[in-house]
Amino acid sequence: MLRFPRIRALSKPISGPDMPEVELASRPAAGPSTRPLLRVDGLQGWYGESHVLHGVSFEVGEGEVVTLLGRNGAGKTTTLKAIMGILSRRSGSVTYEGRETIKLPSRLIAQMGIAYCPEERAIFSSLSVEENLMLPPQVRPGGLTVEQIFELFPNLKERLSSQGTKLSGGEQQMLAIGRILRTGAKLLLLDEPTEGLAPVIVQQIGRTIARLKDEGFTIVLVEQNFHFAALVADRHYVVEQGRVIDTIPNHELDANIDKLHAYLGV
Amino acid sequence: TDVKIGVLNDRSGIYADIAGEGSVIAAQMAVEDFKATDKGINVSIVSADHQNKPDVGSNIARQWYDTENVDVIADVPTSSVALAVNEITKEKNKIFLASGPASSDLTGKACSPNTVHWTYDTWALANGTGSAMVAQGGDSWFFVTADYAFGHALERDTTAVVEASGGKVLGAVRHPFPGQDFSSFLLQAQGSGAKVVGLANAGGDTINAVKQASEFGITQGGQALAALLMFINDVHALGLEVAQGLVLTSAFYWDKNDQTREFSARFQERNAGQKPSMIEAGVYASVLHYLKAVEAVGDKDAAKVMAKMKEMPTEDPLFGKGTIRADGRKLHDMYLFRVKKPDQSKAPWDYFETVATIPADKAFRPLAEGGCSLVK
């Protein structure tokens, strides 16, 4: 067996003066403890002819952080895209703040206050870093200020005038997260935000998520690294073959760890 | 007898207004006026667009002769295409009634027993306009020449005339064909100090060049403009304001006599209000003459009909009396016209005043000078 020092280190509950917020994340919850902000019900999705989502259902309460866990190709990214309205063929029901959005174009969904940070980052090469950062229009008040974003991701500040795609892979990830924090969207859909990031940054993002949660943001997180997920989420939904097959509240994670390992094939 | 005439010309390019649909109408009118059916000759007319490209033109000509039993091809503006059709017609032993093309080579080194060159040629244009301008004191020239076979020929023939009349050529500039912006060539012409700026081009090129010459004040500056090949349709497009005063050589003008007026009125009705150009007039006259020859021979065999055409004097309402020479050159009077001032023009299309008439025996290159192999 391989040794995974990082995983061991991270799976201990971390506390300490530098990461106080993380503890907040571990609040127990079985279903949404608050009124559901987002409700996905029987969501179906297709890429052309291939049917990828077969009835995804889950709920996220206001101010919660939930994760979608699952193997490669389970349909996690597709679920986020369907919620965001950028999967061209979808059916079922997605309600946000009680409003049905399944038929709306993505721009109206965005204007309701949902923001998406894609797996492949989608940094614009014809825009400078600064323009990339400032691109998404503010949809609501209450987003982070540019200064707060630079505090989180100091790399960005140094490279403001570079071409967006000249940033390193990790820096691009920071930029992709940073730019949606400005918009004031209340529901953030983050697709593998820690992929390819240095551990320091991963921790920073962990702190950021906790802080965002504190400030009332609601987050749907897709993660491969469930040890990271465990630190920040209230609840985990396990996705397999286009369905949610299990729900594990974070506080029951330790008890269910073997089951989860089996799901994820660890 | 069944006769099939193919009108081959430019139906979409820069010469389409001079020799396009109008030529087909002219050919039809010739057939109607000749009352062919009454005389037992069944005439059908086909037409096609050669796009001013030799390959397209020769392709169509060959196909017409091979598969559609076309007996005679008429018109073919654009010298390069005409030369190709000339070759194929000879090879297939049919008849070519060239009205559109300008190159005097058709009755010179490329002459063919199967071809009649009807309306005009570069030699006649050079002779008409060139000598007239020199005679008026325009004894130093600068050419603005379309950079292709026709432009070169026109420049060459005009240079010869100018020099023979005692003038001299100060220079020439060749513009890409077709051109849009002539200002820089005109500026060079202006800079040369020549008394006459000769435009050795045609159609849209001439129109643009004349227009821009007026914009840059060439004529106001004291230089004269000689559009060596200009059609009434070009004048129509330019408007008299700009075109006034231009001197041009032509074989035909609609307002010459009652017969031409009568024909032109009928033609205008069928051709979207446009008066006939000299090429269209030539198509009418050449088809008419061909049909007469067919009637006279009672057969459509090319050699016999051709012999008859050359033997019989020509007579038609548009060009009057004339003859066809051994080298295939049709002879008739040519005219030197001047474009009227706007206030002189009394009616639509009232554009030209006659400056001189060049008699048929002076209008064209003497038979001996062409180098045609049919002339012994």
Add this chain to the structure above:
Amino acid sequence: MSSGAILEAAGLTKEFGGFVAVNNVNLTVERGSVHALIGPNGAGKTTLFNLLTKFLQPTRGAIRYQGRDITKMQPADIARLGLVRSFQISAVFPHMTALENVRIALQRRRGDSFDFWRSEKVLSKFDGEGAALLADVGLTAFSDIRASDLSYGRKRALEIATTLALNPEMLLLDEPMAGMAQEDIERISALIRRISKNRTILMVEHNLSVVASLSNRITVLARGKVLAEGDYAAVSKDPRVIEAYIGAGHA
């Protein structure tokens, strides 16, 4: 195990406009080792890779591979010397099947790829070898699937199989585990360990557990410069590395 340096870079520098992405880096990779290159995002790891494989031209510095100066060579020629890289963003031939992907690499080794007058049937002689390589990375069941239809993890596996098909002396892997699920990580780790037996590997990787378990030597890059070098134990205790890269969480 080690028998001297296989790859050496001396004073390697790359500037983009005014920005120095790689700054005077000296790097020695021992023959037969698994050498990891880690460092914060934007440290210059990918750029360094690009320099070593000549996808970028260094501003200054020299590179020697097996004692030979390759600073002036073309990327394809470097691959032909047995120094082969993978990409940070998955790189397969999307409209070809998994087997065809591997065959492309096998075919290059055979060296008659200009034969435009022969039937491609001659390529079927590689099928056995190709299948074996696919089996190594657990893709046997997918050999007739087009690469574009494979999941991300499997694409990475295919990419490694393709690279191995060249039977390279030395591999440069840029974040081979990025975006992989746990099961794939374990499989690929095992694979890398196995193939490292008679090869040299230089890899960029953010997954520290993978780095720790696989590599004999680690170079830490930060802001274009070498910050520290040593084995995992030494490097992970280096306070500068903790500050710049690993973070307090790993204390």
Add this chain to the structure above:
Amino acid sequence: MFELLGIPPQVLFGQLLLGLINGSFYAVLSLGLAVIFGLLNIINFTHGAQYMLGAFGAWMLLNYLGVGYWWAVFIVPPIVGVTGIVLERVLIRRLYHLDHLYGLLLTFGLALIIVGFFRQFFGVSGLPYPPPPLLNGGYNLGFMYLPNSRAWVIVASLIVCLATWFIIEKTRLGAYLRAATENPTMVGAFGINVPLLVTLTYGFGVALAGFAGVLAAPIYAVNPNMGADLIIVVFAVVVIGGMGSILGSILTGFGLGLIEGLTRVFYPEGSAVVIFVIMALVLLVKPAGLFGRSV
């Protein structure tokens, strides 16, 4: 007489000035093409036809409605732009997700149709468009006579070019446009109305072509074929400048006008090919054109 390279300086300066005027047309046309290519990834082969539409628009306003040149300068470009918007909405829209070859083919086909109809109904000899009184006459600059109509072309196109450049490179709207080129889905997911943006952009690019057409009407004959061969030259200008680079296409437009002007003095026959020689040289030395971002 004092001469420069065998040419009297008067003639040389005159030619340079003419080159600049020509360059103005290149600049405005290539700017429109660059805007459309840069932002929509469509190689708009209809551009030449739309330039022609601009000239015809002015001609029709004058002849059918009696509306003069100065009104046409403001009315025609939006009208041409609207025809572009219709094309975009109905046809071009369907091709964005495809290789730009298809956009080229479609717009090429559209150009054939438009030009074909105009040839059918207006012939090809060209129609006269008298310049307005204000543009008649000109100034004697000593080395040449500069018609007002041409001086106006330089001024008008400079203004339009600079304004466009500013909007695209320096404003927020411009940033949306550039981002939407690369990844319209993501920009839409930020809450921006990308389809509208794209339609307006196409309309704007086309309006620029229409504007050039209006400028051309009093100078050249109004002719259905006037854009046909120009398109390939203008396209070369865009490429030399660097595809999608706004500033590049403007500067290159003026620059190549000048170079072409010089060629007309020293080697007139070559003036049609010089742009291509330059294009080959530039692309061999600078892979993405003079001002292009290397990929």
Add this chain to the structure above:
Amino acid sequence: MTTDTNPIAMAAITSVGAAGMPRHHLAIFAALFVFLVAAPFLLYPIFVMKVLCFALFACAFNLLLGFGGLLSFGHAAYFGMASYVSAHAAKVWGLTPELAIIAGTLVAAVLGLAIGSLAIRRHGIYFAMVTLAFAQMIYFFSLQAAFTGGEDGIQAVPRGHLFGLIDLRSSEVLYFFVLAIFFAGILLIYRIIHSPFGQVLKAIRENEPRAISLGYRVNRYKLAVFVLSATLAGVAGATKAIVFQLASLTDVYWTMSGEVVLMTLLGGMGTVFGPIVGAAVIVTMQNYLATFGDWVTIGQGIIFVVAVLSFREGIVGVLAKWIRKPL
């Protein structure tokens, strides 16, 4: 922004039949052969020869675009130059037709080598533009050089005697000579596509950096396919000059480069048989609609618009999708 990888060029090879090609390909080749042998007795032979020349030209072009992933916008240069040289060789030097064609082809190959080695260093649209630029220079040369006859072209080229023996003046005899050239050409192209070399091309088209990292010197492969394509385009142009007894500026003008793109796309780029169909459709249209003046232009425009909007894989591409087999 790159045209290097095209979405629809995916001539994946399936079920290989006995003769080394899939059975349905074999069947199509056979049917095509039978039809073409019968064609001169049913149709105007010169017309069919024109189709064959353009079909070969389009296939040669498609080799570069559909299978090499390189969009050349200057293929008229090789087609037209070969046509001039072969016309000149037959008319002025008095070479026999097969030698004249070889001469034209060689010039196209050399030209392809010269231009290709410069152009392949650029990508996508810039590659297309470099090829266009050189083609425009070739056009300019053809316009100015004395031997091409400028606007008039080289006219009255003798068809001559094949191998000095067989008189080609009869269009029927000439036809079978052209048919042989055509078949040799497309079979060669077929083989190139389905060769080890073809596989490498495909890999390069799909992911060039990866191919480099595997040790392929991609520029050599691109150059090789460029030269092959130019050479075959030359064969087509040289043959055309003999058939029509004419070489003219049309064949070197940029619109000819555009036309071959249209033929290929209309028929189906990246398919084996598409360019043949595309060439046949376009040549037929130009041939039989020539009497309709501007309405031809309008009609052509409408066809392109409809084709792009509703069957953009091209005619054959759409058929291939229906029967789910590469064609």
